Amino acid sequence: MIKNFAHRGFSGKYPENTMLAFEKAIEIGADGVELDVQLTKDEQVVIIHDETVNRTTGGEGRVQDYTYEELSKLDASYIYTGKYGINKIPTLREYCEFVKDKDIVTNIELKTGIFEYLGIEEKVWDLIKEYKLEEKVIISSFNHFSILRMKKIAPNLKYGLLSETWLIDAGKYTHNMGVQCYHPLFRNLTNEVVKEIKQYGIEINTYTVNTEEDVRNLINKGIDIVIGNFPDMVNKVRQA
Secondary structure, eight states: OOEEEEETTTTTTSOTTSHHHHHHHHHTTOSEEEEEEEEOTTOOEEEOSSSBSHHHHSOOSBGGGSOHHHHTTSOTTGGGTTTSOOOOOOBHHHHHHHHTTSSOEEEEEEOOSSSOOTTHHHHHHHHHHHTTOGGGEEEEESOHHHHHHHHHHOTTSEEEEEEOSOOTTHHHHHHHTTOSEEEEBGGGOOHHHHHHHHTTTOEEEEEOOOSHHHHHHHHHHTOSEEEESOHHHHHHHHHO
16 A cells, blocks of 8 residues: 655645644654754754745745754744744754654655755764664655765665656666665656666655645555645545
């Protein structure tokens, strides 16, 4: 059965990458949660997608130019102002504390594609170890150098290579990197592409899948994980 991961939590209905969105995703029975991590000015690992705070908080400027104390004063539910109260940008530590005893897999995306945040891999690994989440995480990134850096320090974790391009021989490439999963944009998954990836035994986890038709199509193709904003909808399709 295809697995259902909530993209930035239950972000189709609640403020993305907030503890509220993560809690609601788990409440409706998602198999996993996908989230994004970056580093603050004082090198705290925080959960936010954009490299700036503008879109989701109404503040201005780059995440890396704020201390966590400064970031924590912003409202990460800015898009939903007045609907869900105040929701701050969470730390990865806060999230790990929340899920440490829950039966949930977390896809931690290292947002190192624009700013490398050198050292973020060690900080994420330290938290995974501290909360004993080694068997309950997938580490992904569009920056494949970042994946290789983390594989050096934590070779036994599960990894995924993110891509939004029509990569030729994606299965061979992923296999040669020693990585277990390929995380492509779902529209790139033609039958030929899926066949090539699967012949290498690579897990296919695809994003951002937000319609019933697309979920059904991916189920028929044998995709392993769909990552979408509406985990309730994915559950409905799976049950049908």
